Amino acid sequence: MNKRFELSFTERKTPLISVLIPCYNRPEGLDNALSDFTRQTYRNIEIVVSDNCSPQKKEIAAVMAKYADDPRIRYTRRAENVGMLRNSLGVLEDARGQYLTWGSDDDRWDKDYLLELFTLLKKNPDASCAFCDYDVINPEGEKYIGFPEAYPFLKQFDDPDRISRLKKFILAKEGYSNKSCPIRALIKTEIVRDYFGKMQDLGLLENWGDMLVVFAFLMEGRMVTSPRVLHKFTSGNDKDYFPTPPNPYFYLEGYLKLMNCRLPVEEVKVLREFVGMKLTQADCAFGGKELARTLQNISTLMKVPGFDIDIHDVESLSHYLEVKDYCAVLRIITRIYRKFTPDLVLRVLAMQQELKERESVLA
Template identity: 30%
Template sequence: MSSRLISIGMPIYNGGKSVQRALDGLLGQTYPHFELIISDNASTDGVTQAISEEYAQRDSRIRLTRQPVNLGAVPNFLWVLNEAKGTYFMWAADDDFWSANYLEKLAARLDEVPEAILATPQVQVATTFRNGEKEQEIVPAAPEGGREAIIEAYIQNFKSCIWIYGLYRTDWVQKHAAEWHNYPPVGGDVVWLWGVILKERIVGNSQATFFYTANHNARKELTYRENVEMCGEMFYHMFRLSWRQLPARDRWRGLVNACRHYYRHHLFRKDLLITSIRITRIALLWCWIGLETGVRRTISRLLPSFARRGNHIAETGSSAVEAPGYRDSPPEQRHAT
């Protein structure tokens, strides 16, 4: 058994009694060399704070921090990562569960393959739909056979994005996780993991099982336009990552794979193209969204040049009219798109 320290980052918010089940699963691991970093994102239910404080007093491996204000979901995920001190790192949600050998098996897999940055488990997904129906599904661990086999597995089953809860090398993930900020809040994990798969070595161990809970009733239901915008933004980023991260000989294949993933799991699965009317609507909406984005970016690029011209005219004694409040606004607002 490996003796490396593993850091577990658990960002929590109003998890209620499910936090207790998650903590029991982590503290019951056969691998004892870990630290558990809990960040309570200013929970308001009372139960979450009480349970986490009780467990922190009981086990010295737990480091509990209660945030004074809500940081947001992604910043809270990154906060626990930045606090990690171990050689390996994993994220843990407050409503999931793990087989008792989870840490032991994934750590051993990373020890076996020094060039791998992520070891993925087998995932058992329990989904509760809005109509009350429930579904169980098994998502295999990352297959052997190289990057092409892993890309194919990722395309065939969109729930493979749950591999993101595998075990990482801490130094690598601390350098690259902030890239998540570049992607949409909804679906950003899918895009980020796509980039990881394209450029890094990933391994799997089917002896470790992750029990993932997907409750659609607890999620915000997106409107048609929000779905279209989210899918379009994900498509753009997956396309861009495929073009920039793959060698020239593999770029077109990467773009085709990005198209396949996008169509299979975000257009077809969400029924966005179920009728000719919807196809027309999505095409027109994309054109409109693209026009809006183009106009905003054009304006943001022109404003600095107008400001520089105004400065030159002022220096020569002439008068110029500047955009109201432009000079007083911070740079990040002036160049926002």
């Protein structure tokens, strides 16, 4: 029989950290997660597990039985599947720790994960959260080769200037794993509860916007990051979280809503410009090589009856393209596209199709 887990006197004096694991139908992955967290070198933790009515009920129960002697684990099984969001909010409500981190049933963690992040936060009291470098693995546990390095990307958010770090985050590509993965960061529980309450009021948790959560952390303070690879993030799993893929506008509009309810007006004014640039990119399916297509769209707009483009904007576009001031180009494009209406979009698409058909006939 295993010896029952006990904390030393010194360990009982350290802050309690809550590890939150909402899970569904991955008994092997849950076993891995529990194995990783119960072996942490930072031992004053609680592990809150909520099974979202998994069909593999017996297999999940067998996994939990393996850890029955560890009093730090609290396990519940829902009577019905309530969806990922409600299951995740449920474990948040049950958290008792001063700090928390989100776990999952498909990732892996080094034994020093919590100790390293807690130590970083203690050394940097002005930081809101702490994270680490990580590897991206496939569902079989093999590291992806050639995936963008996480640490250089994450390190830029260790910026004491709030506008600067939020600007960098806004301008980073949506859907980029390095942008959403810091939801696994260690952070004070009171900060998470505060922001989650506001995000619920604003309707921003409907699609479980990981990147909005990270944005909220960065609004509160800088993110300190360890260069040690202490986490393995799984990419490529079929999670089927949403009936439809999340809309990119959801994140961009979410940044605006969060800023408006938390930041001083002068800071919001500065940051709105960068959100406007990203909205323009979304409007135009903008990405890297798409500037030419964007300008083509504007050229088409100039021929659409009833749509008036200021000739000064067109002249300015030519000038700023020549001097390669792409921020100025985007500001002008943003101003032009603010005139968009659903009816205008349909007319532009119809005219583009007509031009394409003419070119096809001529060819």
